[in-house]
Amino acid sequence: MPVPVQQVFSFLNFDPDKDGVPVVPIDETFPEEAANELASLESFNKHLYRPNTYLHKWWARRSGTTFRYILKQLVADPAKRDFYEPGGLEGKIILDPLMGGGTTLHEAVRMGANVIGVDIDPIPVLQVRASLNWIPVEQKIKAFKLFFNALHNVLYSFYQTRCPVCQELSEVQFVLYGLRRRCGCREVLFVDNLVLRENNNKPSIKLCGVCGEVYGTAEVHCNGGHVEAAILTKGQVKCGICYSPFQDILEEPFPQRYRPLVIVGVCPAHSQFFKRLDEDDRERLKYIEMTVRNLHFLELHGFNIPTGPKSDDLHRRNIRSFLELFTPRQLIYLHTAIRLLADFPPDKRLWLSLLISTSLEFNSLLCGYKGVDRRRPGAIRHVFSHHAYSFPYTALENNPVFTGKTSGTLRRLFFDRVARGGRWAMLPTERRIVNGKTIEVKIHGEVDGGQAVISFDMLREGDRRFYVFQGDSRQLPLPDESVDYVVTDPPYYDNVQYSDLSNFFRVWLRLFLPEEADWRYDQYASAVFEGEDSQAGKYAAALAQIWEECARVVKKETGRLVFTFHHFKPEAWAELTISLKRAGFVLLNRYVVLSENPTSVHIRTLKALKHDVILVLRPNSANSERPQWSEPSRIEQMDSYAFSRDCGAALGWFLNAELSEEQIHSKWKNLLVGGGRNNDKASG
Ligand SMILES: C[S@@+](CC[C@H](N)C(=O)[O-])C[C@H]1O[C@@H](n2cnc3c(N)ncnc32)[C@H](O)[C@@H]1O
Numbered sequence: 001m002p003v004p005v006q007q008v009f010s011f012l013n014f015d016p017d018k019d020g021v022p023v024v025p026i027d028e029t030f031p032e033e034a035a036n037e038l039a040s041l042e043s044f045n046k047h048l049y050r051p052n053t054y055l056h057k058w059w060a061r062r063s064g065t066t067f068r069y070i071l072k073q074l075v076a077d078p079a080k081r082d083f084y085e086p087g088g089l090e091g092k093i094i095l096d097p098l099m100g101g102g103t104t105l106h107e108a109v110r111m112g113a114n115v116i117g118v119d120i121d122p123i124p125v126l127q128v129r130a131s132l133n134w135i136p137v138e139q140k141i142k143a144f145k146l147f148f149n150a151l152h153n154v155l156y157s158f159y160q161t162r163c164p165v166c167q168e169l170s171e172v173q174f175v176l177y178g179l180r181r182r183c184g185c186r187e188v189l190f191v192d193n194l195v196l197r198e199n200n201n202k203p204s205i206k207l208c209g210v211c212g213e214v215y216g217t218a219e220v221h222c223n224g225g226h227v228e229a230a231i232l233t234k235g236q237v238k239c240g241i242c243y244s245p246f247q248d249i250l251e252e253p254f255p256q257r258y259r260p261l262v263i264v265g266v267c268p269a270h271s272q273f274f275k276r277l278d279e280d281d282r283e284r285l286k287y288i289e290m291t292v293r294n295l296h297f298l299e300l301h302g303f304n305i306p307t308g309p310k311s312d313d314l315h316r317r318n319i320r321s322f323l324e325l326f327t328p329r330q331l332i333y334l335h336t337a338i339r340l341l342a343d344f345p346p347d348k349r350l351w352l353s354l355l356i357s358t359s360l361e362f363n364s365l366l367c368g369y370k371g372v373d374r375r376r377p378g379a380i381r382h383v384f385s386h387h388a389y390s391f392p393y394t395a396l397e398n399n400p401v402f403t404g405k406t407s408g409t410l411r412r413l414f415f416d417r418v419a420r421g422g423r424w425a426m427l428p429t430e431r432r433i434v435n436g437k438t439i440e441v442k443i444h445g446e447v448d449g450g451q452a453v454i455s456f457d458m459l460r461e462g463d464r465r466f467y468v469f470q471g472d473s474r475q476l477p478l479p480d481e482s483v484d485y486v487v488t489d490p491p492y493y494d495n496v497q498y499s500d501l502s503n504f505f506r507v508w509l510r511l512f513l514p515e516e517a518d519w520r521y522d523q524y525a526s527a528v529f530e531g532e533d534s535q536a537g538k539y540a541a542a543l544a545q546i547w548e549e550c551a552r553v554v555k556k557e558t559g560r561l562v563f564t565f566h567h568f569k570p571e572a573w574a575e576l577t578i579s580l581k582r583a584g585f586v587l588l589n590r591y592v593v594l595s596e597n598p599t600s601v602h603i604r605t606l607k608a609l610k611h612d613v614i615l616v617l618r619p620n621s622a623n624s625e626r627p628q629w630s631e632p633s634r635i636e637q638m639d640s641y642a643f644s645r646d647c648g649a650a651l652g653w654f655l656n657a658e659l660s661e662e663q664i665h666s667k668w669k670n671l672l673v674g675g676g677r678n679n680d681k682a683s684g
Contacts, residue, residue, distance in 0.1 A: 022558045026073035026616050030591040038065035039594045052421035052448050056127040056358045058101040059387055059496045062489045063596050067107045074485050086445030089113035090463050092484040097473035097546055102128035104487045110446045114459040117468040120526050122517030123502050125470040130351040132466050134449040137422035143348045144414050152401045154336045158329050159399045163267035164275045170267040173402050176369055177258035177395040181246040183239035189231045192394040196274055198374040205274045214262055214276045234393045254324040258395050292328035295335045303507055308500030309531050313389050322507045325364050327397050338511050353512035357505045362408025363400050368392030378406045387496050425449050472525050474545035478553045486550045486561045491528045493539055493572035499523035540575035547583030551619040564612040566595055570668040577654045578661050585617040586626050586655050590648030592641050610640040613648040629653040635671045
């Protein structure tokens with residue numbers, strides 16, 4: 001449904017104090033339609049919409065436009081409540097105790113608030129510090145050039161090959177590997193596809209499965225020559241000779257389970273080429289393997305993969321160390337980066353380290369090749385394209401110091417995430433839909449950055465100050481009633497295993513920035529359900545303590561706790577209910593918006609949960625009446641929007657009802673597994 005212009009709600013008649021009870025705009029209204037329209041655009045282009053927030057990988061970020069809408073509904077001055085008006089939160093203190101990628105903080109700082117951000121994991125803390133800190137882009141460009149040139153000088157010779165036409169030394173752009181597998185009679189190599197590249201107006205580039213040659217002619221080419229092993233494509237389950245199934249080779253270290261098959265390079269005279277490895281390339285790889293054996297960090301401890309819901313996928317493949325997830329050449333890249341980063345002053349080292357760390361998503365043996373399609377040359381399937389580890393057939397080893405700005409290279413990442421992000425931060429842009437067309441609107445008067453402070457007291461004056469620290473939000477070092485609003489996006493029960501997944505980056509970041517964070521923090525204190533039966537109740541217990549702290553620090557009558565949530569499991573809703581009940585919150589209202597991360601669900605006919613519910617709560621107080629919610633008899637399970645709306649309304653009722661925690665579990669189970677009639681809010 002088209003939404004012409006942002007819904008400007010006129011609150012000129014807005015009654016800030018209804019019957020003696022303070023009312024905040026979001027208690028009564030939220031522009032769901034306008035927010036959804038922008039969120040659905042943003043979800044495909046999150047990094048383009050808010051480039052300054054995407055310095056480092058973090059999982060399950062919510063849409064920035066949704067959070068801007070939420071924060072705009074907290075603005076007291078009606079003239080500043082419009083989405084495209086700058087500011088509105090000057091003089092306010094906003095807390096996000098579970099800040100993750102920092103969406104709330106960035107949006108609130110832009111609007112002039114002073115903000116507090118806390119996360120138990122060091123990575124979000126480092127990222128938010130780096131991205132909110134005000135360093136002129138020109139300074140960053142200068143520092144990056146210095147760093148890149150030093151890195152390139154050390155590494156370029158490891159990424160060279162000869163052009164198949166003129167034999168001149170050329171830059172490697174990336175290398176494709178095949179996965180070794182065995183059946184009862186032989187060893188073979190598996191790839192996703194024997195087509196390497198589709199071309200416009202000329203034959204595709206292909207790999208011969210018999211001789212291993214790379215060719216670009218229409219006819220099938222085979223030189224009949226020796227090939228180490230036949231090359232098969234994924235999907236072939238059994239051997240055509242002995243009919244036994246192909247098995248993975250689990251007893252060898254992970255890097256040795258792959259064989260390099262194709263080099264893609266760029267010759268200054270003959271442009272891009274795909275070629276089979278020659279003798280020279282094999283010699284270079286042997287030299288790289290020898291070099292890596294002498295690298296100092298291989299002796300360091302701390303690379304062992306811990307057990308965990310997602311890490312166990314690595315264990316199941318007999319991968320025991322994070323070092324195994326990289327080729328020898330990628331390890332040389334990391335080793336060189338550690339050495340060079342130490343020479344940079346702390347402010348520059350911070351974002352440079354985050355850049356190297358995030359580049360690992362595109363520079364690991366878990367990266368796959370998705371550059372076959374003519375529209376996506378050189379595209380990489382990065383490590384966390386899903387919220388889990390996946391294992392490619394065609395693995396892609398990228399050249400991080402490639403001088404072009406192709407996918408996953410350091411230069412590309414720097415320009416996308418640092419330089420463009422920094423320029424955007426000086427004059428943020430929003431999108432507006434006019435007659436079905438999207439136009440860009442510059443928000444003059446806003447900047448996405450501020451001044452770091454090191455204590456709460458320093459937030460009492462000034463604008464756009466940020467106090468960001470690593471900590472467990474079950475105990476917040478903040479005074480009572482010191483915060484205007486808590487706006488957050490908590491973990492959704494078991495949806496994303498942040499602590500477990502982020503080990504992939506953490507083992508390296510701790511070497512880049514040893515002094516900048518507490519790398520030995522207790523990962524199991526996080527408010528996430530890791531899936532073990534023995535942990536039932538852990539999520540409710542941790543969140544309850546966090547909400548209790550929020551209830552303590554937020555201002556009593558005017559303060560609000562606003563957060564987004566979705567889940568299809570009754571246990572998730574039951575534990576969320578218990579946590580809020582223990583902390584004494586009541587639900588004032590709920591709205592439904594498109595979610596950034598739809599999840600497949602397994603209830604009735606609902607195939608995917610595409611929405612988040614925005615929950616607006618306040619600490620229960622003797623002075624105000626509880627908002628009324630009718631008892632739910634049924635949750636709509638045919639439609640994602642209605643499901644989210646009903647669950648939100650049901651939560652409102654649960655928070656008012658006198659029920660034991662056992663009854664809460666059983667009633668939610670009944671509602672989500674059983675049937676009945678729709679429920680709705682009785683009154684707000
Ligand atoms: C859903 S993420 C937040 C996402 C974020 N709002 C964004 O848009 O990117 C939830 C965060 O809560 C953090 N967290 C979990 N338990 C915590 C605790 N006890 N104290 C502080 N942070 C915690 C996790 O590390 C994670 O980064």
